[in-house]
Amino acid sequence: MNKKGFTLTELLVVIMLLITVMGVSILGMQKISDESKIKNLKRIKKEVELATELYFDDNEIYEQNLLNDSNVEKCTRLYVLTNNGYLDIDLENPLDGKRIPGNLCVMSKVNDNGVIEHHFEYIDKIITEYENK
Numbered sequence: 001m002n003k004k005g006f007t008l009t010e011l012l013v014v015i016m017l018l019i020t021v022m023g024v025s026i027l028g029m030q031k032i033s034d035e036s037k038i039k040n041l042k043r044i045k046k047e048v049e050l051a052t053e054l055y056f057d058d059n060e061i062y063e064q065n066l067l068n069d070s071n072v073e074k075c076t077r078l079y080v081l082t083n084n085g086y087l088d089i090d091l092e093n094p095l096d097g098k099r100i101p102g103n104l105c106v107m108s109k110v111n112d113n114g115v116i117e118h119h120f121e122y123i124d125k126i127i128t129e130y131e132n133k
Helices: 010-056 058-067 079-082 121-131
Strands: 074-077 105-108 117-120
Touching: 010 058, 010 074, 010 105, 010 117, 010 121, 058 079, 074 117, 079 105
Parallel strands: none
Antiparallel strands: 074 105, 105 117
16 A cells, blocks of 8 residues: 555654754753853943942042051942943843842952952852852
8 A cells, every 4th residue: 555644653753853852952042041141240240340440540539548448348339330420321130131220339348469359249149149040
């Protein structure tokens, strides 16, 4: 007898293979998307810390206060950096699409080598929480 077409079993095998390939590719694209969002968060962190560095350079009194008392940490709020033109107005968390609040601090202190470091902990917390999911 001459058969034309595919059997039900053959069609089911092909459909299962296609579903498997699609599932693997969707998971791969999700991973790439998440990695991109984390890189964007790290870029925002560097941008904020650089803006703080520029703010300190332009306002030497803050730098002098830290250098005179190395045990002190100074908080520079994001809205101060924004209002003085060091940051764009809307910083957005790429993981959830929400605006990063302007009242958050960038902490600055003198390290063991006598250099002022600026650290934006908000981003580190988000990345740590995301990676521990």
